[in-house]
Amino acid sequence: MSSAVGADRPEKRRRLRELLDRTGHDAVLLTTGPTLAWYLDGTRVDVGAGAAPVLAVEADGRDDVVHCALNEVERLEAGELPPDVRVHPVPWTTPPALAAPDGLVPEESLAAELRAARARLLPAERARYRALGRTCAGVLTRALLTAEPGESENSLAARVGGLLLAEGIDVLVLLVAGQDRLGLRHPVPGPGPLGRRAVVVVCGRRHGLIADLTRWVAFDAPDARTAGATGAVLQVEADAFAACTPGRALADVLADVAAAYPRHGLAADEWTRHHQGGPTGYAGRDPRATPHVPDRVVAGGAFAWNPTAPAVKVEDTVVLDEAGIEVLTVDPHWPTVEVRGLARPAELQR
Numbered sequence: 184m185s186s187a188v189g190a191d192r193p194e195k196r197r198r199l200r201e202l203l204d205r206t207g208h209d210a211v212l213l214t215t216g217p218t219l220a221w222y223l224d225g226t227r228v229d230v231g232a233g234a235a236p237v238l239a240v241e242a243d244g245r246d247d248v249v250h251c252a253l254n255e256v257e258r259l260e261a262g263e264l265p266p267d268v269r270v271h272p273v274p275w276t277t278p279p280a281l282a283a284p285d286g287l288v289p290e291e292s293l294a295a296e297l298r299a300a301r302a303r304l305l306p307a308e309r310a311r312y313r314a315l316g317r318t319c320a321g322v323l324t325r326a327l328l329t330a331e332p333g334e335s336e337n338s339l340a341a342r343v344g345g346l347l348l349a350e351g352i353d354v355l356v357l358l359v360a361g362q363d364r365l366g367l368r369h370p371v372p373g374p375g376p377l378g379r380r381a382v383v384v385v386c387g388r389r390h391g392l393i394a395d396l397t398r399w400v401a402f403d404a405p406d407a408r409t410a411g412a413t414g415a416v417l418q419v420e421a422d423a424f425a426a427c428t429p430g431r432a433l434a435d436v437l438a439d440v441a442a443a444y445p446r447h448g449l450a451a452d453e454w455t456r457h458h459q460g461g462p463t464g465y466a467g468r469d470p471r472a473t474p475h476v477p478d479r480v481v482a483g484g485a486f487a488w489n490p491t492a493p494a495v496k497v498e499d500t501v502v503l504d505e506a507g508i509e510v511l512t513v514d515p516h517w518p519t520v521e522v523r524g525l526a527r528p529a530e531l532q533r
Contacts, residue, residue, distance in 0.1 A: 191305035192224050192265050198300045200244035206296065210243035212287040213297075214280050217465035220391025221301040223249075225311065226263045230255075232355050232388075239279040240268070241287060250279040295477050298469055302462060302481035304502060312392045312464075312485065315352070316500055316511030319387045319394045322346040324514045327400040327531055332377050336361050339383065340372040347387050355393060355467065356386035365494040368457040379403040380530075382496065386467050393467050395460075395487040396512040397498035399530040412495040413530065415447040417522045419490035420497050422446075423459070424525075427503050429482040433461060436480065437472040440490065449492050460488040463500055485511070497527065 199222065203211065213219050216236050219228040228236040238251040238259070246269070251259060253272045260270060273282040290297065304312060326343045336359040344354050360370030362378030370382070380401045387394050405413075422443035426436045440459050445451040461472030464485045470476050482504050489498035502509045508525055519526040 191307045196244040213240040225390030250282040303483040320514035336372040353388040358384035416490045418447040419443040423488040463487040
């Protein structure tokens with residue numbers, strides 16, 4: 184049995200049974216990576232970032248059946264799958280979902296309900312998430328402490344990616360921008376040099392959970408405009424945290440985030456130029472906050488808000504619950520600044 188599997192599994196099955204009873208279904212066919220990784224307690228359900236899952240689960244919370252590609256069975260049964268499931272091997276020529284019996288409600292029909300079911304982190308999940316966040320943050324500290332203005336974005340990305348992979352972390356997103364490309368909101372690494380200032384963005388996955396974070400390094404003193412804009416986006420993020428009260432509609436939280444931009448001296452339409460983040464966990468954003476999502480804030484859930492403005496951004500993975508805010512992607516060696524009583528990442532000055 185995988186070390187990822189623990190005491191959380193019975194509660195996940197209970198949540199699924201309650202969901203099915205409430206919606207009037209006997210069983211659901213789980214087919215997406217985030218839901219499968221959650222329900223199977225961290226099982227690696229694909230064989231590459233962005234790849235389709237190699238299994239589907241006929242789930243009723245009592246006698247779950249894993250329909251799995253035959254060539255993956257040995258790996259999964261040797262230490263990945265929970266012990267309380269039955270495995271049904273499927274030829275590699277047959278999509279696993281097609282091997283399930285007819286009449287099961289498809290996952291997409293219960294997508295919002297399933298997101299809500301997995302939103303509140305359980306104790307073992309939170310411990311694994313905390314360890315993942317610390318490791319990702321530590322990797323960026325190590326990488327950026329050795330960064331040089333003349334090295335390329337590709338070189339820095341390779342170093343970050345290698346350190347993450349060495350820790351058993353799948354690299355789902357790895358963005359790097361040097362001084363000349365800081366205006367890009369999604370800077371896929373390129374051959375240019377870092378120059379006087381650079382940013383690195385990481386989404387790293389382990390045991391199905393995804394840590395999201397952004398870090399900045401500077402090889403020169405910050406100018407007044409950059410310092411002011413950085414302070415403004417930190418205030419927007421603080422407003423996002425404050426808006427996340429349990430039970431609130433995620434769309435209403437986003438409206439508060441949008442209103443925070445001009446309140447802190449940024450352009451009123453700045454929020455429209457890049458997504459603002461939202462709940463996270465088993466998907467990079469679960470879901471991404473938009474004006475149209477039906478989801479509500481769940482106490483004990485993970486969030487990664489990422490307010491941005493030209494050449495500035497802040498992003499960390501946190502858990503919001505009754506005890507307050509716990510920042511998961513934290514490294515004690517990274518410089519911080521206090522924002523409304525919470526330590527937030529500062530720019531690393533080299």
